[in-house]
Amino acid sequence: MSDAVIDIVGPDSLPVIVKLYNQIFRPVREISGFRRRYLGRHNVLQMIARVDDDPVGFFVGFELKPSIFFTWFYGGGSGISTPGNSFSINGSGS
Numbered sequence: 001m002s003d004a005v006i007d008i009v010g011p012d013s014l015p016v017i018v019k020l021y022n023q024i025f026r027p028v029r030e031i032s033g034f035r036r037r038y039l040g041r042h043n044v045l046q047m048i049a050r051v052d053d054d055p056v057g058f059f060v061g062f063e064l065k066p067s068i069f070f071t072w073f074y075g076g077g078s079g080i081s082t083p084g085n086s087f088s089i090n091g092s093g094s
Contacts, residue, residue, distance in 0.1 A: 004049045004056065017046060020058045024075040037072070038062070045069075049076065 009016075014034055022028045038044055041062040049057035057076035064070040 002051050004051050006047055006049045006057075009046050009048050011046075013046060013048060016048060016055050017058045017060060020048075020055055020075065020077065021073060023077060025073075034060075043069075 014031060018029065018031045018034055043063040045059070045061050047059040048055050057074070059071070059074040061069055061071040
């Protein structure tokens with residue numbers, strides 16, 4: 001399996017993030033729910049992890065207060081964490 005490439009993405013990538021979210025979590029959320037959550041938020045950070053140009057994971061967070069960054073959602077697809085190919089938040093593998 002190839003290494004994942006993680007890119008910071010803009011608002012135009014929100015449909016990809018919502019699709020990944022709905023593949024991982026329940027209940028399903030609409031893109032409008034994400035857009036509402038972003039209203040009035042500063043420094044929104046969206047990242048997408050790709051393996052061979054296929055989106056396999058995402059991260060969404062934003063500034064909650066001037067000194068607090070809120071991690072809202074993050075997740076990876078089912079093909080990412082397999083025996084010998086797992087990862088953790090701190091970046092170390094198994």
